Amino acid sequence: MKIGFGTWRFFLAFLVVISHLWAGMLDGPAAYAVWGFFVLSGYLMTYVLAEKYGPSKAGLQDFAYNRILRIFPAYAVAAVCGWLVLRGMPHFGANPASLNGQFVMPTSLLDWVKNITLLPLTDGGPLLVPVSGALAVEVGVYVLMPLLAFGRGAAWLGLILSLLLNWKHGIQIESFGVRYSTFLTCIAPFALGSLVAHYRTQLAFLKTPASVVVWLLHGLLWLFDPHWPWMYGLYVSALLSAWVVLSLADCRTARLDAWLGDLSYPLYLFHTTVAVLLLPLMGSDRSFGFFAAAFVLTMVVCYLVLVCVDRPLQQLKKRRDLRTATGAAAPVLKPAPCRDGI
Numbered sequence: 470m471k472i473g474f475g476t477w478r479f480f481l482a483f484l485v486v487i488s489h490l491w492a493g494m495l496d497g498p499a500a501y502a503v504w505g506f507f508v509l510s511g512y513l514m515t516y517v518l519a520e521k522y523g524p525s526k527a528g529l530q531d532f533a534y535n536r537i538l539r540i541f542p543a544y545a546v547a548a549v550c551g552w553l554v555l556r557g558m559p560h561f562g563a564n565p566a567s568l569n570g571q572f573v574m575p576t577s578l579l580d581w582v583k584n585i586t587l588l589p590l591t592d593g594g595p596l597l598v599p600v601s602g603a604l605a606v607e608v609g610v611y612v613l614m615p616l617l618a619f620g621r622g623a624a625w626l627g628l629i630l631s632l633l634l635n636w637k638h639g640i641q642i643e644s645f646g647v648r649y650s651t652f653l654t655c656i657a658p659f660a661l662g663s664l665v666a667h668y669r670t671q672l673a674f675l676k677t678p679a680s681v682v683v684w685l686l687h688g689l690l691w692l693f694d695p696h697w698p699w700m701y702g703l704y705v706s707a708l709l710s711a712w713v714v715l716s717l718a719d720c721r722t723a724r725l726d727a728w729l730g731d732l733s734y735p736l737y738l739f740h741t742t743v744a745v746l747l748l749p750l751m752g753s754d755r756s757f758g759f760f761a762a763a764f765v766l767t768m769v770v771c772y773l774v775l776v777c778v779d780r781p782l783q784q785l786k787k788r789r790d791l792r793t794a795t796g797a798a799a800p801v802l803k804p805a806p807c808r809d810g811i
Contacts, residue, residue, distance in 0.1 A: 472678075472681065472717060472720070472726070473717055473720045473723075473726040473730075474509065474513075474714075474717055474720075474726075474730060475726035475727050475728070475729045475730025475731070475733070476726050476729050476730070477505075477509070477681075477713065477714075477717060478506070478509065478729070478730045478733040479729035479730060479732060479733040479736070480502075481502040481503075481505050481506055481509075481733070482502070482733040482734075482736045482737045483736070484498045484499055484501070484502040485499045485502050485503065485600065485737060485740075486736060486737075486740045486760075486763075486764060486767070487760055487764075488502075489568065489569065489600075489740065489741060489744075490568070490740065490741075490744050490755055490759060490760040490763050490764070491755055491756070491757055491759070491760035492754065492755040492756070493757060495688065495689070495691050495692070496691050496695065496698055497688060497690075497691045497697070497698030497699075497702055497706075498688045500645075500649055500698060500703055500706075501684075501687075501688060501698070501702070501703065501706035501710070503603050503649070504649075504655075504658045504703060504706060504707050504710065505658075505684075505706065505707075505710040505713075506603070506607075507603075507606075507607070507610075507655060507658035507659050507662065507707075508658045508659070508661055508662040508665075508707055508710040508711050508714055509662060509710070509714050510607060510610075510659060510662060511610075511614075511617070511658065511659035511660060511661060511662025511663040511665075511666070512662035512663065512665050512666045512711075512714045512718070513662075513666075514611070514614045514617075514618060514659075514663070515614070515617060515618040515624075515662070515663040515666035515667065516666045517532070518532060518614060518615060518618035518619070519618055519619070519666070524615065524619050529615060531787045532615075533611075534787055535786050535787055536611055538782055538783070538785060538786055539783075539786075540587070540604070540607075540608065541587070542778050542779070542782050543734060543735055543738060543774055543778055543779055544587065544598065544601070544604065544738060546774060546778055547597075547598045547601075547735075547738040547739055547742065548584060548585075548597040548598055548601075550739070550742050551572070551596075551597035551598050551599075551742050552574070552597050554742050554745050554746070555572070555573070555574045555597070556574075558745055558746070558748070558749075561748075561749045562749055563745055563746075563748035563749050563753075564748075564753070565599075565741075565745045567748070567753040568599075568741055568744055568745060568748070568753065568755075569599035569600075569741050571593065571594070571595065571596045571599045571602065572596065572599040572741060572745070573595035573596070574595060574597075575594070575595040575596075575597065576595065579591060580594050580595050583605065584596060584597050584598075584601070587601065587604055587605045587608045588605060588608060588609060589605045589606055589608070589609040589651075589652040590605075592647070592650070592651050592652075593650075598738055598741075598742070599741045599742075600737055600738065600740075600741065601738075602650055603650065603655075604738075605652075606650070606651075606652050606655045609652050610652075610655075610656060610659045613627070613656070613659075614659075614663075617659070617660060617663040618663060618666075621664070621667045621668075624660050624663040624664050624667060625660075625664065627656050627657075627659070627660035627663075628656075628657055628660035628661055628664065630656075631653060631654060631655070631656040631657035631660060632657050634653050634654050635648050635654050635657065635704075638654065640700050640701060641700065642696060642699045642700065645699040645700075645703075648703070649703060657707070658707045658710070661707055661708075661711050662710075662711060662714060664711075665711050665714055665715050669715060669718060672715055673715075675712065675715060675716070676715055676716045676718075677716055678716065680709065680712040680713045680715075680716040681713055681716070683709060683712070684706070684709045684710065684712075684713055687702070687705060687706060687709055688706075690702060731775055731779065732768070732771045732772070732775060734779075735770065735771040735774040735775060735779070736767060736768070736771050739767055739770050739771065739774070740763065740764070740767045743763055743766050743767040743770055744759070744763035744767070746766075747759060747762055747763055747766070
């Protein structure tokens with residue numbers, strides 16, 4: 470199978486899952502994967518805003534509508550499932566927070582608003598979907614994406630200011646959490662992906678399948694330097710993710726690639742919630758067997774969500790192409806990078 474963005478997205482989601490559910494997994498790749506998602510999202514949102522929607526009010530409204538339709542229905546299902554698990558599993562002797570410390574029932578009004586709206590109102594906090602902190606960062610950046618997409622200067626400014634804020638926090642192990650997961654520090658990988666989209670023609674000479682191999686090899690550096698992922702490794706991984714995105718940008722891929730891409734979002738959303746159901750049977754030591762069983766069960770849930778929720782709702786998506794919307798003759802298009810979205 471030819472690797473495309475769908476396969477890449479699924480692989481990144483898989484790294485997050487295995488890092489969360491298997492205690493023996495290498496340190497670092499899960500963080501690299503999350504910032505890899507951010508780089509890819511910055512690229513795709515810049516691409517589709519420029520190629521499909523445009524800077525008009527109607528175009529931006531269609532962009533916002535399609536983003537909401539893509540993100541929130543599956544998230545709403547995951548949030549309800551998370552609430553049910555948080556309410557019910559303690560009666561079976563399972564503690565959801567043993568898998569993820571943020572998997573806790575919200576209590577304050579602000580925490581509930583954040584969980585419902587997915588706006589980056591606070592850093593950390595109790596979450597109905599324990600990985601939704603990164604998703605909230607993504608939703609927050611969507612508000613800024615028109616600025617990044619329609620102005621290279623804005624993308625450069627976002628990258629520079631965000632990196633300066635990262636530097637201000639200190640590139641140390643102790644500051645990793647705030648650098649890796651807070652809204653302003655995470656603008657950097659989105660802006661980097663946006664710049665790759667802006668300069669994709671000039672950077673075309675860098676395209677090579679070897680970029681994926683180098684990305685994977687970089688993930689092994691933890692074996693030689695356990696501090697590397699929590700310090701400079703995160704930023705090197707973002708640059709390598711940008712290289713991978715550039716290299717995969719114009720690939721025509723098979724139907725399986727599209728399926729894997731569609732499954733990546735529910736896989737990311739549901740893996741912890743599903744895994745908690747296995748705690749009474751398999752314990753919380755996060756053995757490889759625990760990961761394998763949770764992964765298979767999560768894939769079943771992902772398929773059901775894709776078929777019953779995502780695919781039907783995608784029929785409501787507004788179809789738009791800037792060239793036809795403005796009345797221009799539609800040229801022969803190059804291969805689309807992939808369906809826009811997470």
